[in-house]
Amino acid sequence: MIELADVTFEYPDKTAAVKNLSLKIKAGEKIAILGGNGAGKSSLFLLLNGIHKTGSGKLYFKGQEVKYSKKDLLNLRKSTGIVFQDPETQIFSSSVYEEISFGLENLKYAENEIKARVDHALQLLEIADIKQKPTHLLSYGEKKKVSIAGILVMDPEILILDEPDACLDPVTVSNLIKLLDDLHQKGKTILMSTQDVNLAYSWAERIIVMKNGIILKDGLPSEIFSNLKVIKEASLELPVVYEIAVKLNIQSKFKQKPNIKKDDLIKYIKKNISP
Numbered sequence: 001m002i003e004l005a006d007v008t009f010e011y012p013d014k015t016a017a018v019k020n021l022s023l024k025i026k027a028g029e030k031i032a033i034l035g036g037n038g039a040g041k042s043s044l045f046l047l048l049n050g051i052h053k054t055g056s057g058k059l060y061f062k063g064q065e066v067k068y069s070k071k072d073l074l075n076l077r078k079s080t081g082i083v084f085q086d087p088e089t090q091i092f093s094s095s096v097y098e099e100i101s102f103g104l105e106n107l108k109y110a111e112n113e114i115k116a117r118v119d120h121a122l123q124l125l126e127i128a129d130i131k132q133k134p135t136h137l138l139s140y141g142e143k144k145k146v147s148i149a150g151i152l153v154m155d156p157e158i159l160i161l162d163e164p165d166a167c168l169d170p171v172t173v174s175n176l177i178k179l180l181d182d183l184h185q186k187g188k189t190i191l192m193s194t195q196d197v198n199l200a201y202s203w204a205e206r207i208i209v210m211k212n213g214i215i216l217k218d219g220l221p222s223e224i225f226s227n228l229k230v231i232k233e234a235s236l237e238l239p240v241v242y243e244i245a246v247k248l249n250i251q252s253k254f255k256q257k258p259n260i261k262k263d264d265l266i267k268y269i270k271k272n273i274s275p
C-alpha cells in the first residue's frame with residue numbers, strides 16, 4: 001500500500017529526524033508507532049503523507065514511486081488522511097462546521113452529502129453541541145476531536161493519527177478506539193502513534209518502535225514487549241496486562257497472538273489464582 005525505501009529526512013537546521021528507514025505497510029494493517037519524544041514519529045507520518053519530501057530514498061504508494069509532482073501528491077493525499085499531533089496546526093477555519101466540512105467543500109461534494117457526513121462525524125465524536133462554535137474558543141481536547149472529525153469525513157483509505165489519544169478524556173479515547181476498529185473492519189489501513197503502551201498493546205496488530213529516527217523493532221505486540229532491551233532503549237514501559245502475566249509467569253496460558261486480552265487475564269486469575 002505504502003512504502004518507504006531507505007529514506008532519510010533532514011529539517012533545514014540539519015536535524016536528521018528519519019535515517020535510512022525502510023518500512024512497508026500493507027492494506028488493512030492496524031499499526032501503532034511507539035517511541036520517546038523526538039524519536040521521529042511525527043516526521044515519519046509527514047513523510048508518509050508527502051508533506052515532508054524524502055531527502056534520500058524513495059516513497060512508494062500502491063507500487064508507484066511518488067515523485068512529488070502535483071498529481072502524485074494529490075493522489076497520495078486523497079488516500080491518506082493525517083490527523084496532526086497538534087490540532088492548532090490542523091485547524092484553520094473559523095467555525096467547527098466549516099472546519100469539518102472544508103475538505104468536502106473543496107472536492108465539491110453535493111451540499112446534502114456534506115451535511116450528512118459532517119453530522120455523522122459530529123455524532124461519532126460527540127461534538128454536535130459545538131457545531132456552530134468558533135474554533136478559537138474550543139478547549140484543546142475539543143480541537144483534537146474536531147481535527148479527527150475533519151479527517152474522518154473524507155473517508156480516506158489510510159488513516160494516520162499522530163497521538164490522537166493525547167489530551168482526550170478516557171471515554172472519548174475508548175470511543176475513538178471503537179470507531180477505529182470499526183473502520184479497520186471495513187478495510188481501512190490505520191497507523192497511530194501513541195505514548196500509551198497499554199493502548200498500543202491492546203489495539204495494534206503490529207507495533208513499530210522508533211528511536212533517533214530509526215526503527216528499533218517492528219513486530220507483533222507480543223514480540224515487542226518480550227524484548228526488554230528494546231523497551232528500555234526506547235524509554236517505554238511494559239503494558240500492565242502483559243506485565244502481570246509475566247510476573248505471574250502465566251504468559252504461556254494464553255493464545256498470545258498478537259496480545260493477551262485483559263478479559264482473558266482476569267478470567268484466568270479469578271479461576272486459578274484468587275481465593
Ligand SMILES: Nc1ncnc2c1ncn2[C@@H]1O[C@H](COP(=O)(O)OP(=O)(O)OP(=O)(O)O)[C@@H](O)[C@H]1O
Nearest residue numbers: 011013015017035036037038039040041042043044
Ligand atoms: N521543524 C523542525 N525543525 C528542526 N527540527 C525538528 C523540527 N521538527 C522536529 N524536529 C526534530 O526532529 C526530531 C524528530 O521529531 P519528531 O517530532 O518527529 O519526533 P516525535 O517522535 O514525533 O516526538 P514527540 O513524541 O515529542 O511528538 C527531533 O529531534 C526534533 O527536535
Ligand SMILES: [Mg+2]
Nearest residue numbers: 041042085162
Ligand atoms: Mg510527535
